[in-house]
Amino acid sequence: MTVARRLLFAAALPVVLFVGWWVLSADSESFYSPPLSEILTAFGNTWTLAAIKAEVVPSLLRLFAGYLLASIAGVGLGLAIGLNRRLRATLEPVLEFFRAIPPPVLVPVIMLFAGIGDGMKVIVIVFGCVWPILLNTVEGVRAVDSVVLETARSYRVTGTARLTKVILPSAGPQIVTGLRQALSIAIILMVISEMFAASNGLGFTIVQFQRSFAIPEMWSGIILLGLLGFALSLLFRLAEKRVLRWYEGLREAQRRAG
Amino acid sequence: MLEVKGLKKVYRSGSREVEALRDLTFTVDNGDLVCLVGPSGCGKTTLLRCISGLLEPTSGDVKVNGKAVAGPPPGMAVVFQEYGRSLFPWMSVRDNVELPLKQKKVSKPRRAELVEEALDAVGLTGTETAYPWQLSGGMQQRVAIARAVAYEPETLLMDEPFAAVDAQTRADLEDLVRKLWQRLKVTVLFVTHDIDEAVYLGRRVVMLSSSPTVVQDELVIDLPAERDQLHTRADPRFIELRTRVYEQIQLAKKAAAK
Numbered sequence: 001m002t003v004a005r006r007l008l009f010a011a012a013l014p015v016v017l018f019v020g021w022w023v024l025s026a027d028s029e030s031f032y033s034p035p036l037s038e039i040l041t042a043f044g045n046t047w048t049l050a051a052i053k054a055e056v057v058p059s060l061l062r063l064f065a066g067y068l069l070a071s072i073a074g075v076g077l078g079l080a081i082g083l084n085r086r087l088r089a090t091l092e093p094v095l096e097f098f099r100a101i102p103p104p105v106l107v108p109v110i111m112l113f114a115g116i117g118d119g120m121k122v123i124v125i126v127f128g129c130v131w132p133i134l135l136n137t138v139e140g141v142r143a144v145d146s147v148v149l150e151t152a153r154s155y156r157v158t159g160t161a162r163l164t165k166v167i168l169p170s171a172g173p174q175i176v177t178g179l180r181q182a183l184s185i186a187i188i189l190m191v192i193s194e195m196f197a198a199s200n201g202l203g204f205t206i207v208q209f210q211r212s213f214a215i216p217e218m219w220s221g222i223i224l225l226g227l228l229g230f231a232l233s234l235l236f237r238l239a240e241k242r243v244l245r246w247y248e249g250l251r252e253a254q255r256r257a258g
Numbered sequence: 259m260l261e262v263k264g265l266k267k268v269y270r271s272g273s274r275e276v277e278a279l280r281d282l283t284f285t286v287d288n289g290d291l292v293c294l295v296g297p298s299g300c301g302k303t304t305l306l307r308c309i310s311g312l313l314e315p316t317s318g319d320v321k322v323n324g325k326a327v328a329g330p331p332p333g334m335a336v337v338f339q340e341y342g343r344s345l346f347p348w349m350s351v352r353d354n355v356e357l358p359l360k361q362k363k364v365s366k367p368r369r370a371e372l373v374e375e376a377l378d379a380v381g382l383t384g385t386e387t388a389y390p391w392q393l394s395g396g397m398q399q400r401v402a403i404a405r406a407v408a409y410e411p412e413t414l415l416m417d418e419p420f421a422a423v424d425a426q427t428r429a430d431l432e433d434l435v436r437k438l439w440q441r442l443k444v445t446v447l448f449v450t451h452d453i454d455e456a457v458y459l460g461r462r463v464v465m466l467s468s469s470p471t472v473v474q475d476e477l478v479i480d481l482p483a484e485r486d487q488l489h490t491r492a493d494p495r496f497i498e499l500r501t502r503v504y505e506q507i508q509l510a511k512k513a514a515a516k
Contacts (some may be wrong), residue, residue, distance in 0.1 A: 147343035154310050155338040155358035155409065165357060169348040246348045246389055253391040 033215050042216035047224060056224070058136070059201040061189045062118055066125025070182060075132045076173060078137025079163065082171070088138065099135065103128030103189055107196050116197035124193040129182035136178025140171025173247045175241055183236055187229050202228075260286040260309070260413060260445060264318035267304055278304045280470035282318070286462075291439050291446040293456035295503065296466030296474075298512050302449045305471070306417045307515055309447070310336050322413060335406035335458075339418040341399040345390040351377070352386040355405045362409070365450075376408035377401075379441075381432060396427035396503075400434070407438060413445045420455070429487045436485060453507065457481075457500045458490060465506045468514030475506045 022036045047056075081088050081095075107124055114120040144167055152158075152166045168175075194203030202225060209218035241248070264307050265282040268275050274495045280303040286292045296302055307313035311330040320327040322334065335358075337343040345354050354372055359369045364378040377383055380400040390398050399419060406414055416435070422426045436459060439446050450456050457479055479499055481490060489495055 083441065145343050147338060147340050150307075150312050150347065151336075151338065151344045151346075154330045154334070155361065155405075156330055157357060161357070161361055165349075166346065169346070172348065176358045196322050197356060247392075249389060250347045 003188060009107045011125040014063075014072065025026040031213075032215055033247055034219070039216045039219045042214075043220035043223060046083075046217050046220050055200055055202055055205045056228075058118075059190055059194065059203070062201070063120045065118075066122045066190070067129065067183065067192065068123065070126045070130040071179060071185070074133025074182070075137050075168075078175075079135045079141055079167065081134075082138040082141025083167070088142075095131070095135065098143055099131040103185065106158065107193055111197060112239050121190070121198070121201075125189045126137055126187050128189040132181040132185065133175070133178040136174050136181075137171060140174030140178075143174065144170045173244055176244060180233075180240070183232060184229070186227075187232065190223065259288050259321075260447065261321040262305075262309065262318070263321070265305070265315050265320065266317045267301070267313070268316045270416060274335040276456060277470040279315070280464075280472050281310070282471060282473055284464050284473055284476065286413075286445055286447055288323075288442050288445050290462060290466060291436075291448065291460055292462045293460035294447065294449045294464050294466060295451065295453055295456040296452050296471065296509070297468050297507055297514075299469060299496070300466050300510075301469045301471040302451070302466065303417055305466075306336075306415055306447075306449050310334060312416050323493060324466060333412040335409045335411035335414050337399075337402050337406050337414070337416045337419045339421050341395065341402045341419075341422070342390075344402055345398055347389060347391050349394075350387050350389055351382070351401050351404075354390065354401060355358075355408050358405065358409050372410070373404075374406040379407055379438060380404045394427075396423045396431065399423060399431060403431075403434065403438070407442065411444060413447070416446065416448045418450055419448075426514075428455075433487065439484070453500055453503050454491070457496060457503060458485060458487075463499075463503055465503060465510070467510040472508045477502060 018036075025033060026037070028035050066234045081091055103124065107120075110120055110123050110127065114123050147172055148166060152162055155165060188199075191203035191206075194201035195207050198204040202221060206218055206221040206225070207217075209221060209253055262285070263283050265279055266277075267279040268277050268372050270276075277482070282305065284292075294302060294305070304313065308315045311320075311327045311334075314328075322331050325331070346357075349357070355364070355373045355376055356369055359372060364372065374383075377386065380425065382397065382400050382404060385393065385397070386402075390401055393401065402419070420431050423431065432455060435446070435448070438444075448456075448459055449458075460479050463465070463477045463479060467474045477499065481493065481495060481499070
């Protein structure tokens, strides 16, 4: 498919939805679902550069801090657990338990310990999105091909080089899967943590609008969140394509060999 | 000199014991090219893994130049049968060949030299930046051989390296191994299940029995040093020798069936 056609296919459904929403809501009298035109006007008025700086940037900073910490902790611990059978046997049931807890319920608990500042929100994000990264890293490390490991051993590739040149790249595709899942969880927790207790941020602002019956503004915030999530996942896909180029190529080659 | 003395390997899983190697004794002189040949499932790979220090024997010992093998010895390179899994798909051909050298703390200019020479020796100049999966099976096995050659080993172990390539590629690779052996004066231990290949390549052939494995017989291949696929394989002496080896292998199989 050419680029133009692919763009057309990708854009078709969003356009249809947009037009549908526009037409269906055009003469809406309902207070809670105002016409889209009104929401878009509110969007322009609400999300000025100053507002973005005051509300969106703090949210994003907390998101990135939490996501980064979770990635480091998840991959680091995942490597250790994946490489050590005894550690794995001890920790795996506990990890499964923690993963099974829906992260939003941790917000009130973490608030008790960490207060209601940025620290609390970052901790909530870390706690919620570390699990898919951790568990996928463990799986990825465990699944490293035995021939790969024996090759590394017989050529005396040990220590740091073994980790960074052999184990991590080999587990890479699985780690990236974990990171992708974690990103969407992180966005959800960013919003939720701000809805509980905050003085700025996207989640906070949307709740404020709702409580003050600024309904078009509330909708505009939700649209902004959607756009933000979309942009982040696009960025993630671009990064993934670069890092895992070898993996795509390998799979393509294997398919052709079939 | 490579010495294998009274080597025994018993695999245990629960209460079941499988005796893979019973009692193996043979030596490979420095600079010799010895082929190990035996019926399929006779524990050739187990033997090779014991020699390369990847697997601990149950009893008996392996010595390289008088030093007992415990873990992969320096100065030994292994070419595995599964080239597709033994080359790292996330690295270019150059990086694959270079990684063991980095571990050996070879200086950067010398590394570049060794990589270039090795790739040139296997006829792969110009593929440095390609990924292994972009190459054909035969070329991938050449990369694996180049990696071993660049390592400048004293001993080169090859575990059925050509079992998975087509017949013509195989003939080319056999000639390549002979050529490299003559040029580099390394000690080569070549494991195969192919009797013709063993006789064509080796200066000596060690025949193994069926599992539990012992040395069935040894044979000096008194063919001229200059060999080529067309004439050597039609040489009456070649046919005589391969018949000898074939008879021994048949005998080994019969003994196992009893």
